[in-house]
Amino acid sequence: MLFTKQDTMPSFVINEKCDGCKAQDRTACQYICPNDLMVLDKDKNKAYNRAVDMCWECYSCVKICPTQAIEVRGYADFMPLGGVVQPLRSTDSIMWAVKFRNKKVKRFKFPIRTTPEGSIEPDAGFSTGSEDLKSPVLRTEPDSL
């Protein structure tokens, strides 16, 4: 029973929007899924979630998809239909649209990062107070304490 699941599941791919990450060897969703669930179907050139029931609904695939081709349909064995939660993540903030089964909509925006992506200096300007490998002093201490 391999690779037959292409219907809706916790995270699912919208056929019209997915372009298989422009025919590269791997897709972004495949790169990021912490449970190795997203697969590129090389014949259809589309990604899909290979294991419905191993999906944590962590939204990593949803957030990273460059064409916003992935959504989540909540676990059907305990969530009624009609709820949708969809993020749009940028470099410093994330916007969420929460759509209720009763059609109400709430929108939220939260900060996610205060520094530019890629800019992290590990020592963060702190200095390390001891050279001694056997002392309890850790990197950037005691400055960072």
Add this chain to the structure above:
Amino acid sequence: MAACGAAFEASHWAKKHKQRVTVVDKASMERSGAVAMGLSAINLYLGVSKGNNTVEDYVSYVKNDLMGIARKDLVANIARHVDSSVHLFEKWGLPIWKDEEGNYVNEGRWQIMIHGESYKNIVSEAAKNALRELGEDGSYYERIFITEPVMMEDRCVGAVGFSVRENKFYLFKAKAVLDVMGGAVHIFRPKSVGEGLGRSWYPPFNSGASTYFTLKAGAEMTCQEVRFVPVRFKDAYGPVGAWFLLFKSKATNAKGEDYMETRAAELENWAPYGTSKPTPANLRNYLMLQELEEGNGPIYMRTDEAIQKLVAEIPDEKEAKRKMKELESEAWEDFLDMTVSQALNWASHNIMPEESPSEISACEPYFISSHSGASGAWISGPQDLAPGEHHWGYDNMTTVKGLFAAGDASGASSHKFSSGSFTEGRIAGKAAIAFCMDNNHIPDIDEETLSALKEKVLQPLKMFEEHSGYANDEDVNPNYIKPKMFMFRLQKIMDEYAGGASVGFKTSEPLLNKGLEYLQFMKEDAVKLAAGDLNELMRCWENVHRMWQAESHIRTVLFRKETRWPGYYFRTDYPTMKEDWEAFANCRWDPETEEWEMIKRDLH
């Protein structure tokens, strides 16, 4: 998190001393592990430099929450360094809630609120940038599943695993090995068994690799009996911390009774821990479970009452409206930052927290020493804090030479959470470099050992290849078993015999022995696991790891002849706490004899 902490720290010391650091991730570090989704709070921050708390106070709190069972030296070691990690996170770019004076906003005494959706991205970037400082001496591999330790005599000299992307078997030779592979989920049958199987509270991709690695290396393990049963919002398992601590919400039974008050007398039976504040997590569970057993469910988090109360404190109507909006945003962010499914569950049920309460309930048990569990390897504590018996040379080294553990992989240092795990990774990373300096050559690994390991690890692929042609259904074949059903079988055994959710977490000697008997069948069948592809090969090994976690758990629950953590599990044959079990229940599997040894150790 522990892996990122170790990479960050070890890189600094490795550079000074010309050592190499290699990090191997099962997935992609940016979103791997328990913090994949993000977090809405950092649950360990002391604020020592601001005079907020002391290390001693924290150690007391942890010892009390674990009903007396904790390594005070390990907890203190993490607590004295954790503020540094949190301050680094802030500098790196993690947005931490601040009040008007610019101080961190506390959720509770030890917890601070964060806008943590990108927590793992930020921390992993710091780790990778730290590795880059080493140039060629810093390496990062991803999508490689590490399955077995490599042992030469009594020393751990590396690890083996395989890529889940291409047909490559990997051997990593090392002077020191740090096991930071997370906790264990799906050992017990979960409450949702359809698609909802994926909605475990801790991630389904934490499958006991840490425990297996140290066990197989012959390391002494601790607290293998201490499972954690979280009580969270029902089914989607969203967090309750902000509701209880920040919004000061109450939980009640269906009649509106606060069972923490109506059943307070029970807490006296578990003194001194039950009578201290805050009440240990397992005892809070216990009182709730008693309600359910008497048919007083559903149990509700009174979110509506909490919000209304907070808004009612504000006399001005316009201000009150603004406050309501603010509380609503905070409530939804709490879920969206770390358990999006809970937001989805509310949306699917038309639940608005300010209008109606939400059900809370117990999950199935998990093994998570970074949180309110405690199970992991028995490790050496710091020389300046550990009593003689608890220190043997290098911080965080297991009883196996060269093998270190941190985060969920190390035991008896509960309540470290994300910041503490990262910090423990730092401690272990530095110590591992010190070990490398003192043991500065990589032993040779003979071809025979390597071939045997390769054959063992790839065996399920061979099994499938040899036998799948027999039947017309790849999953239904008398010659082998696929990992999915193997996992279900394990979960059923654990649930029914080792005190899972369906039996109210109750077990006894006859039940446990039966469970062990059935586990023995599983061990025999484990060599017949079959994998049709690399992903399935990973699932095979994940479930072998789970099986070993399960066995060490059952053996230790048997060993500890008392009930110390009602609410997590009950020994119906020994239903009370015993003074002579105010001790560690440790164990060790001997790789030579393949025998288990149970070891009782003093607390100190």
